[in-house]
Amino acid sequence: MSATYPIDHTHxxxxxxxxxxxxxxxxxxxxxxxxxxxxxxAGSGGECHNGEWRNGDWHIGVAIGDQVLCxxxxxxxxxxxxxxxxxxxxxxxxxxxxxxxxxxxxxxAKQAAWAAALxxxxxxxxxxxxxxxxxxxxxTSIHHATTVGRQFRPEQPLLPNYVWVPIGYHGRxxxxxxxxxxxxxxxxxxxxxxxxxxxxxxxSRRLDHELELALFIGQGNALGEPIGxxxxxxxxxxxxxxxxxxxxxxxxxxxxPLGPFLAKNFASSVAPxxxxxxxxxxxxxxxxxxxxxxxxxPYLSSPDTLAHGVINIELxxxxxxxxxxxxxxxxxxxxxxxxxxxxxTAAQLVTHHTVNGCNLQPGDLLGTGTLSGPMPEQAAxxxxxxxxxxxxxxxxxxxxxxxxxDGDSVxxxxxxxxxxxxxxxxxxxxxxVLPARA
Amino acid sequence: MSATYPIDHTHxxxxxxxxxxxxxxxxxxxxxxxxxxxxxxAGSGGECHNGEWRNGDWHIGVAIGDQVLCxxxxxxxxxxxxxxxxxxxxxxxxxxxxxxxxxxxxxxAKQAAWAAALxxxxxxxxxxxxxxxxxxxxxTSIHHATTVGRQFRPEQPLLPNYVWVPIGYHGRxxxxxxxxxxxxxxxxxxxxxxxxxxxxxxxSRRLDHELELALFIGQGNALGEPIGxxxxxxxxxxxxxxxxxxxxxxxxxxxxPLGPFLAKNFASSVAPxxxxxxxxxxxxxxxxxxxxxxxxxPYLSSPDTLAHGVINIELxxxxxxxxxxxxxxxxxxxxxxxxxxxxxTAAQLVTHHTVNGCNLQPGDLLGTGTLSGPMPEQAAxxxxxxxxxxxxxxxxxxxxxxxxxDGDSVxxxxxxxxxxxxxxxxxxxxxxVLPARA
Numbered sequence: 001m002s003a004t005y006p007i008d009h010t011h012x013x014x015x016x017x018x019x020x021x022x023x024x025x026x027x028x029x030x031x032x033x034x035x036x037x038x039x040x041x042a043g044s045g046g047e048c049h050n051g052e053w054r055n056g057d058w059h060i061g062v063a064i065g066d067q068v069l070c071x072x073x074x075x076x077x078x079x080x081x082x083x084x085x086x087x088x089x090x091x092x093x094x095x096x097x098x099x100x101x102x103x104x105x106x107x108x109a110k111q112a113a114w115a116a117a118l119x120x121x122x123x124x125x126x127x128x129x130x131x132x133x134x135x136x137x138x139x140t141s142i143h144h145a146t147t148v149g150r151q152f153r154p155e156q157p158l159l160p161n162y163v164w165v166p167i168g169y170h171g172r173x174x175x176x177x178x179x180x181x182x183x184x185x186x187x188x189x190x191x192x193x194x195x196x197x198x199x200x201x202x203x204s205r206r207l208d209h210e211l212e213l214a215l216f217i218g219q220g221n222a223l224g225e226p227i228g229x230x231x232x233x234x235x236x237x238x239x240x241x242x243x244x245x246x247x248x249x250x251x252x253x254x255x256x257p258l259g260p261f262l263a264k265n266f267a268s269s270v271a272p273x274x275x276x277x278x279x280x281x282x283x284x285x286x287x288x289x290x291x292x293x294x295x296x297x298p299y300l301s302s303p304d305t306l307a308h309g310v311i312n313i314e315l316x317x318x319x320x321x322x323x324x325x326x327x328x329x330x331x332x333x334x335x336x337x338x339x340x341x342x343x344x345t346a347a348q349l350v351t352h353h354t355v356n357g358c359n360l361q362p363g364d365l366l367g368t369g370t371l372s373g374p375m376p377e378q379a380a381x382x383x384x385x386x387x388x389x390x391x392x393x394x395x396x397x398x399x400x401x402x403x404x405x406d407g408d409s410v411x412x413x414x415x416x417x418x419x420x421x422x423x424x425x426x427x428x429x430x431x432x433v434l435p436a437r438a
Numbered sequence: 439m440s441a442t443y444p445i446d447h448t449h450x451x452x453x454x455x456x457x458x459x460x461x462x463x464x465x466x467x468x469x470x471x472x473x474x475x476x477x478x479x480a481g482s483g484g485e486c487h488n489g490e491w492r493n494g495d496w497h498i499g500v501a502i503g504d505q506v507l508c509x510x511x512x513x514x515x516x517x518x519x520x521x522x523x524x525x526x527x528x529x530x531x532x533x534x535x536x537x538x539x540x541x542x543x544x545x546x547a548k549q550a551a552w553a554a555a556l557x558x559x560x561x562x563x564x565x566x567x568x569x570x571x572x573x574x575x576x577x578t579s580i581h582h583a584t585t586v587g588r589q590f591r592p593e594q595p596l597l598p599n600y601v602w603v604p605i606g607y608h609g610r611x612x613x614x615x616x617x618x619x620x621x622x623x624x625x626x627x628x629x630x631x632x633x634x635x636x637x638x639x640x641x642s643r644r645l646d647h648e649l650e651l652a653l654f655i656g657q658g659n660a661l662g663e664p665i666g667x668x669x670x671x672x673x674x675x676x677x678x679x680x681x682x683x684x685x686x687x688x689x690x691x692x693x694x695p696l697g698p699f700l701a702k703n704f705a706s707s708v709a710p711x712x713x714x715x716x717x718x719x720x721x722x723x724x725x726x727x728x729x730x731x732x733x734x735x736p737y738l739s740s741p742d743t744l745a746h747g748v749i750n751i752e753l754x755x756x757x758x759x760x761x762x763x764x765x766x767x768x769x770x771x772x773x774x775x776x777x778x779x780x781x782x783t784a785a786q787l788v789t790h791h792t793v794n795g796c797n798l799q800p801g802d803l804l805g806t807g808t809l810s811g812p813m814p815e816q817a818a819x820x821x822x823x824x825x826x827x828x829x830x831x832x833x834x835x836x837x838x839x840x841x842x843x844d845g846d847s848v849x850x851x852x853x854x855x856x857x858x859x860x861x862x863x864x865x866x867x868x869x870x871v872l873p874a875r876a
Binding site: 164260357 | 795
């Protein structure tokens, strides 16, 4: 919990819903979760455009068990504009959460009316949770930064600015795509072979996933008006699973001096459901920085924010090869980590991003960066798992992987789990690698 | 000219308009130009949001002399959606240009009807030329890259990838603002003083301009579908003056390893008028790469594109200090350069950007990067003009500048000039530096 997002009756672990599937142990979407997403009836389709479909209307929905509650049909909103919903102040969002919780709770008088607002998740297509205006990617795992830095710069794995600056850079918004959409292997230039001056060109041979979380901005700020650290939490709407696909060989050749570009902007997959800051309240814990490190600068420091700065979210990466898929095998879990190991809090990212006056807008996506933990099995990319391709991992089928191969599916999963709280899930972010275009 | 953008009767230098101000020598907007922008009546305002105003309607206009022609009032479009206009195929855009040219030409039967569609430029407020979905900044001046690289990395000013890769990175779309909007000096972290470990924090002391051109995308491409080099020109809509403000001290501390972030995303100013690829046809010339350098890879090579690859645009930076402004002094011209000196063509930028399948969308902005020429007086940023702050420039008032000071206005200007063609202008991109917030 934090001052901005208190724990209240909507977090009561004993509460149950009249939507019976929400009460099944193991459901990611019990009554205490209530994540937001955008859905439409499957097959009402159209042309993809920035993860939107030009035809076919998107509706705002909330996941409950194996169903979606349509907010407009339920009379809770009179529009389908997710940005408008997200831009509300936390108090208004809490009121909406309370209305949802009370209406979906077992015994609610709303049951008769709202039953008509439910659609089975199996019958809908999910879009991006919201249109993304700007996408910024951070680098908040010191473990990822150190391991990757060691591969790129053995003499200085962690640069001196890392413990002071929440390092971030701008990503591509147009290629943020919904979970389920396949990802085509990119082509590009890669470093020349030894003795040659001319770079190679062709399909990436070091295609990788990055397990991240997408932090979605709710209320924005005006250009020129920084968001102070004590106000930062109020500008966050929620969190979704996020896979920032990367082509390591393209990255290694292009990234100096201005950072990654084509190595990243061919696709970034986001899960359909935004779990709100309100729902995450029971999973907050103090942020404690290693005492051997200097304290952050004052603009990034706040006792209140640090007291609840960490969000404990268990994360997993699963890899399902084509061979596994054909055999009905769900895939292997290839890493496990936790957002609690991030070096910078979500509030610090918001405040740092705006300290120069940069304006954030509703629906902007802040990627956490690859969320690797301190242990080798917590490595959240193939680059780390295979030590830069030098030590392939062996899967349960006997197949080996240094990087991703055509036909591989990567599935991200996430859960919040704490004694005394209802377990809530983030759902899945899933995509399959297609071969490069001929 | 190029195969995509032929020279035709709309480039006839002898043609005149019934809008008499368009025929004045020195007007940037003669009949042969016809640039597009978005305007509304001054004072019909509202809240700024990504350079948009939430209230107050924007209209699509074309500059002619000192007037704006409203395209809807003139019956040329039935909407106010600039993206929709830009996304048309070049043939449709050429048809619109022909209709505009023929209707505005002296003696046209349209004069009576269209006179009612004119508004004096002095009476309108200009917005962003179009909403910007994604903004990419390139680095196409080898002179800028070498000079700046020498300051950051004396041992290796130009990295080995430069002659192979059109280096680019993603910028911030939300803070792309219209010309005329002031720019607040950003605060941020800067490198620790010698002997200290802790970075400094405060207003930037090395605030800079960057003279660039914004290349606007017309037709987009689907995700996963690269744009081949021979098709690239058809995806460009036009060009506008662009100032990518930069805080060099913030940049120097934050930019490793993932590139510039807060040093750039506090503001980027764009001029109101997009000069179309059609209008630029007479100012094309062959691109010739230094024979000592290797040829570009095949995906970036095309005889047709290279034959007309260069766009000759004369560019200027003017600096007007507060003292000058008070004295009615228009400012000093502090540099002059030409887009013809860029190392990569516009077509190469489009093709490189999409070679991995990245999708471009109508209205996306591709910055050329700082367009410094080979001579010292062609340096397109203060960083270069003052040799990293070590050699302040002296202005005509006796004032000195290493970097920009509060109250300074930076004015970018641009012209196309060639014997046998009508001289056309890009107008101005102007903004004044406000002091940092207390």
